[in-house]
Amino acid sequence: xxxxxxxxxxxxxxxxxxxxxxxxxxxxxxxxxxxxxxxxxxxxxxxxxxxxxxxxxxxxxxxxxxxxxxxxxxxxxxxxxxxxxxxxxxxxxxxxxxxxxxxxxxxxxxxxxxxxxxxxxxxxxxxxxxxxxxxxxxxxxxxxxxxxxxxxxxxxxxxxxxxxxxxxxxxxxxxxxxxxxxxxxxxxxxxxxxxxxxxxxxxxxxxxxxxxxxxxxxxxxxxxxxxxxxxxxxxxxxxxxxxxxxxxxxxxxxxxxxxxxxxxxxxxxxxxxxxxxxx
Amino acid sequence: xxxxxxxxxxxxxxxxxxxxxxxxxxxxxxxxxxxxxxxxxxxxxxxxxxxxxxxxxxxxxxxxxxxxxxxxxxxxxxxxxxxxxxxxxxxxxxxxxxxxxxxxxxxxxxxxxxxxxxxxxxxxxxxxxxxxxxxxxxxxxxxxxxxxxxxxxxxxxxxxxxxxxxxxxxxxxxxxxxxxxxxxxxxxxxxxxxxxxxxxxxxxxxxxxxxxxxxxxxxxxxxxxxxxxxxxxxxxxxxxxxxxxxxxxxxxxxxxxxxxxxxxxxxxxxxxxxx
Numbered sequence: 413x414x415x416x417x418x419x420x421x422x423x424x425x426x427x428x429x430x431x432x433x434x435x436x437x438x439x440x441x442x443x444x445x446x447x448x449x450x451x452x453x454x455x456x457x458x459x460x461x462x463x464x465x466x467x468x469x470x471x472x473x474x475x476x477x478x479x480x481x482x483x484x485x486x487x488x489x490x491x492x493x494x495x496x497x498x499x500x501x502x503x504x505x506x507x508x509x510x511x512x513x514x515x516x517x518x519x520x521x522x523x524x525x526x527x528x529x530x531x532x533x534x535x536x537x538x539x540x541x542x543x544x545x546x547x548x549x550x551x552x553x554x555x556x557x558x559x560x561x562x563x564x565x566x567x568x569x570x571x572x573x574x575x576x577x578x579x580x581x582x583x584x585x586x587x588x589x590x591x592x593x594x595x596x597x598x599x600x601x602x603x604x605x606x607x608x609x610x611x612x613x614x615x616x617x618x619x620x621x622x623x624x625x626x627x628x629x630x631x632x633x634x635x636x637x638x639x640x641x642x643x644x645x646x647x648x649x650x651x652x653x654x655x656x657x658x659x660x661x662x663x664x665x666x667x668x669x670x671x672x673x674x675x676x677x678x679x680x681x682x683x684x685x686x687x688x689x690x691x
Numbered sequence: 692x693x694x695x696x697x698x699x700x701x702x703x704x705x706x707x708x709x710x711x712x713x714x715x716x717x718x719x720x721x722x723x724x725x726x727x728x729x730x731x732x733x734x735x736x737x738x739x740x741x742x743x744x745x746x747x748x749x750x751x752x753x754x755x756x757x758x759x760x761x762x763x764x765x766x767x768x769x770x771x772x773x774x775x776x777x778x779x780x781x782x783x784x785x786x787x788x789x790x791x792x793x794x795x796x797x798x799x800x801x802x803x804x805x806x807x808x809x810x811x812x813x814x815x816x817x818x819x820x821x822x823x824x825x826x827x828x829x830x831x832x833x834x835x836x837x838x839x840x841x842x843x844x845x846x847x848x849x850x851x852x853x854x855x856x857x858x859x860x861x862x863x864x865x866x867x868x869x870x871x872x873x874x875x876x877x878x879x880x881x882x883x884x885x886x887x888x889x890x891x892x893x894x895x896x897x898x899x900x901x902x903x904x905x906x907x908x909x910x911x912x913x914x915x916x917x918x919x920x921x922x923x924x925x926x927x928x929x930x931x932x933x934x935x936x937x938x939x940x941x942x943x944x945x946x947x948x949x950x951x952x953x954x955x956x957x958x959x960x961x962x963x964x965x966x
Contacts, residue, residue, distance in 0.1 A: 449786070452779040456841035456922065470836040478835065497741070500733035507730055544951045548827060548915045549944060552932065556940075557755045562741040636827040640918070643741060653831065661835070665828055672823045 474662075481663035491648055491664075495671065498644035501566045502631040508566075509573025509630070510623050513539075516574065517581030524585050524593070524611055526603040539582075542575030547633045548640055555641040565642025569630050577626040584618040585611060621683045628672075628679035635668045645671075755937065762945065763938035770927055770946045776841065777923035777950065781913035783845045785906040788852025795821075795857035800864035803886065814861065822854030826912045830919040844921025848912055852905045856898070863897040864890055899965045907958035914947045924950070 430438050453460055485491065519525050520535035550568040558564050588611060596610040638646025645668060652660035798804055799814025829847035837843050872889040880889070917925020924947055931939035 449783070452783050455779055456776060456783070456845070458840070458842045458845070466837060473836055497736065500736050503729060504733045504737060507726075541948075544911070544948055544955075545944065546911055546915045546947075548918060549928070549947070552928075553759070553940070553944070556759070556937065557752050558747055559743075561743075562737045566737055632823060632825050636825045639827060649831070658835070661831070665832060668828055669820070669824055672825075673819060676819065676823045 477658040478662040480659065481666050482657070482659040483663055485660045486663045486667040491645070494638070494643070494645045494648055497562055498634050499631070501562050501569060501637070501642075501644055502627060502634040505566045505569030505573055505634070506623065506627040506630050509570040510577055510626065512570070513574045513578040513581055516578045517585060518607055518611070520578065521582040521585035523588075523590070524607065539575055539578035542571045543579060547572035548637070551637045551640045551642050560641045562643035565634065565637040565644060568637060568642065569634055572633060573626055573630050576629060577622060580622045580626070581619055584615045584622065588614040617686065620686055624679050624682050628675050631675045632672050635672060758937035759941045761938035762941045763936065764942065766939055766942055767946070770924065770943060773922070773924045773927045774946055774950055777913045778910060778954075780841050780844045780916065780921065780923050781848065781906060781909040784848025784913065785852060785902060785909050787845060787849025788856055788905065789902050791849060792853045792856035792860065795853055796860040796864065799857060800861040802865055803890065814857070818854045818858045821850055822858075824851070826851045827915070827919055830916055830921060834920040839920040841922045844913065844916035844923065847916065847921070848909050851912065852909060855905055856901050859901045860894055860898050863894040867893045896965060900962050903958050903961045903965065907954050910954040911951055914950070
């Protein structure tokens with residue numbers, strides 16, 4: 413009797429979102445994360461005491477040394493030629509890279525690859541390697557091998573394009589419907605015919621979009637490959653940085669931002685036009 | 692009589708179809724021609740105009756390639772600390788990006804943007820700006836602003852990460868299930884409470900998954916930050932380059948590859964665990 417009353421009258425513990433063991437894990441995780449951040453800041457020798465005033469100092473440095481940007485520098489004929497060079501490098505790299513990436517995407521798509529034993533891993537490893545190494549490292553290596561100029565930039569961008577587009581293209585292939593593939597195969601087509609008549613028609617639109625998107629990513633990278641000895645706008649950037657011509661650096665950086673944003677808008681516009689034309 | 696009228700209408704349809712096909716064919720061939728002409732013009736500029744072929748010989752290329760092959764494993768242990776720095780820079784950069792991406796996603800999600808179209812436009816502009824500038828350029832901007840060192844790299848990667856994280860999160864916010872939000876509004880929750888308890892729990896998986904993905908990408912970016920003056924493996928690479936130690940460059944690249952493969956494996960399993 414008395415047992416029953418106490419169990420009824422005893423107040424329930426106060427409601428909390430996290431009770432004892434969970435709350436321990438939660439706070440432990442928070443403390444662990446904070447300790448990790450502190451340790452990383454120590455390891456990287458980042459001076460935390462300087463952080464609070466950082467924004468103000470940043471504004472000061474930018475306004476005193478980098479403002480106003482030397483706009484006349486980016487309107488010189490040499491620089492405008494470099495903009496055209498950058499476009500040419502990105503364009504050739506995208507076209508050549510896509511031509512190489514297309515067969516690799518076919519071989520590297522698990523559902524459509526002609527041989528899962530041999531071609532599939534080979535294609536995947538090639539695409540993975542091109543992807544893993546940053547495009548600037550490719551540039552450095554190729555500049556060392558073939559010398560300065562637009563050619564190494566184009567080659568490095570081509571490798572970057574293979575890695576970037578190869579993955580997206582083969583993902584598009586892996587998402588196709590199998591109906592047409594089986595129909596074509598049932599009528600006695602070989603692997604190549606299956607690719608041309610069953611796979612290509614299904615991925616054509618997606619691939620065109622990927623190609624244009626790849627171009628604008630490649631163009632963005634092409635604006636800076638010159639920094640490591642390949643051609644284009646990056647070359648001017650390097651010269652101004654080395655001569656500590658801060659106003660010129662500011663102008664070049666601003667021009668890169670503007671041009672890349674224009675390229676991105678153009679690419680988005682073309683992609684929406686293509687999607688509209690098909691739909 | 693009636694059959695004739697039908698036929699003539701049929702003929703007109705056929706004519707129209709034929710004209711449309713001819714026109715679309717003309718458009719297509721014009722596009723093909725433009726693509727080819729651009730190729731010819733660009734290849735001419737790169738291969739003929741800009742390259743001095745007398746300077747590039749098979750012998751010299753093979754010689755350089757051979758020097759790259761002489762991988763210098765003696766510096767391997769010296770690269771472990773820079774490798775750790777690279778990972779830490781990428782992690783802190785991702786954290787900075789994560790924090791900065793939250794307000795941008797809030798501005799750039801149409802359904803919760805505080806002042807409707809105006810702030811939505813600002814949010815979208817910030818996303819495009821963050822993504823369309825190459826990490827090297829961000830690196831140079833922050834090295835100029837805060838000086839040489841890892842901090843510049845961390846900030847550069849943070850700003851560069853905003854675009855991807857906030858764009859995917861904003862899209863997830865626009866797709867949330869409106870049920871919980873309406874239920875909360877019905878019981879009198881304010882905007883902030885709706886955001887915190889109605890929307891946030893729904894987008895957390897997307898958010899965390901994409902942050903892990905971005906961390907993996909940031910490791911790759913972090914390896915080159917040293918080239919513009921932030922620390923890590925990029926700095927080691929820069930030193931080997933300055934010394935023309937090709938074997939050393941190859942060693943650093945191998946360490947970078949190992950690091951990136953490790954990062955990819957970790958992020959693959961972490962994403963699997965979250966989603």
